[in-house]
Amino acid sequence: MPESKYNATVVGKILLRPDIMTLRVDTDEPREEFSAGQYTLLGLFGSEGRTPDSTIEADPAEPDKLIQRPYSIASATRQRSQLEFFISLVKSGQLTPRLFNLSPGDRLFVSKRIVGVFKLAETPPNKDIVMVATGTGMAPYMSFLRSYLTERPESKIAMIQGATKQWDLGYYSELNFLANMFDNFIYLPTLTEADPTWNGHQMWIEEMLEADVLEKEAGIVIDPQKTHFFLSGNPKMVASVSNWLMDRNYSKHSRKKPGALHVEEFWT
Numbered sequence: 001m002p003e004s005k006y007n008a009t010v011v012g013k014i015l016l017r018p019d020i021m022t023l024r025v026d027t028d029e030p031r032e033e034f035s036a037g038q039y040t041l042l043g044l045f046g047s048e049g050r051t052p053d054s055t056i057e058a059d060p061a062e063p064d065k066l067i068q069r070p071y072s073i074a075s076a077t078r079q080r081s082q083l084e085f086f087i088s089l090v091k092s093g094q095l096t097p098r099l100f101n102l103s104p105g106d107r108l109f110v111s112k113r114i115v116g117v118f119k120l121a122e123t124p125p126n127k128d129i130v131m132v133a134t135g136t137g138m139a140p141y142m143s144f145l146r147s148y149l150t151e152r153p154e155s156k157i158a159m160i161q162g163a164t165k166q167w168d169l170g171y172y173s174e175l176n177f178l179a180n181m182f183d184n185f186i187y188l189p190t191l192t193e194a195d196p197t198w199n200g201h202q203m204w205i206e207e208m209l210e211a212d213v214l215e216k217e218a219g220i221v222i223d224p225q226k227t228h229f230f231l232s233g234n235p236k237m238v239a240s241v242s243n244w245l246m247d248r249n250y251s252k253h254s255r256k257k258p259g260a261l262h263v264e265e266f267w268t
């Protein structure tokens with residue numbers, strides 16, 4: 001029965017840590033055009049095995065039920081059938097322990113629909129962009145940088161990535177490479193428990209904003225008329241940074257009411 005629903009094959013799986021991975025899949029048919037920042041559904045049946053790194057699931061899945069969850073696409077938008085995802089393991093969850101058990105060649109379900117309003121490319125061309133992420137919240141930004149960085153030379157684009165230790169910084173090498181290649185892209189990782197060898201920032205994201213690091217290092221001002229903010233990842237970080245920005249005249253973007261603050265919360 002799973003075979004009839006599955007429409008994609010795993011072509012790559014890289015573990016950044018035992019509980020964070022990039023997963024690359026090849027869909028049987030190319031997807032429709034999509035925007036950087038959007039997401040799709042991944043799915044596996046309850047009968048699939050769970051990684052030994054997981055715990056007993058809080059809510060046991062029915063073997064014949066297709067478990068589906070949304071995941072942001074991390075690959076460039078020109079790649080319509082090779083999609084990359086950046087996924088963290090929820091040990092007691094239903095889907096992620098099964099996704100972490102996959103190997104190259106295994107089959108899974110990938111929805112044909114790619115949706116979401118967290119569209120970085122829709123930011124007006126003359127605005128600067130600040131992307132803020134923790135954990136797998138990096139995924140939509142990687143899609144944006146891989147798709148559009150060369151097309152936005154007039155915008156200053158900064159990425160603030162918050163993590164605990166250096167090895168938690170997903171895509172660190174690629175982001176440093178992009179920052180070296182493109183004058184308009186500034187990469188600002190910050191750690192809360194850094195090793196002595198780390199010579200980057202060591203503060204909370206709100207402290208970085210408060211300390212005017214963006215203006216000092218990137219020439220970007222915190223002003224909704226000039227700069228759009230994107231926040232993605234841990235809901236506590238998203239709520240706290242959103243509040244900080246809303247105190248400075250930012251309003252949340254929605255389809256009906258455009259604003260300069262765009263948020264994507266990953267835990268629902």
Ligand SMILES: Cc1cc2nc3c(=O)[nH]c(=O)nc-3n(C[C@H](O)[C@H](O)[C@H](O)COP(=O)(O)OP(=O)(O)OC[C@H]3O[C@@H](n4cnc5c(N)ncnc54)[C@H](O)[C@@H]3O)c2cc1C
Pocket residue numbers: 039058069070071072073085086087088089090092093094095096097136137139264265266267268
């Ligand atoms: C628009 C959107 C985009 C998303 N993109 C990504 C992505 O790119 N990468 C990614 O890893 N996840 C992403 N997620 C989260 C993802 O959809 C699942 O919620 C997550 O992978 C957990 O699924 P699960 O079936 O293993 O756990 P479930 O069985 O659904 O959840 C078990 C419990 O764990 C909590 N939980 C969910 N996620 C986490 C977490 N990360 N850490 C701790 N507790 C958690 C839930 O609130 C729930 O109570 C996204 C969610 C949304 C809404």
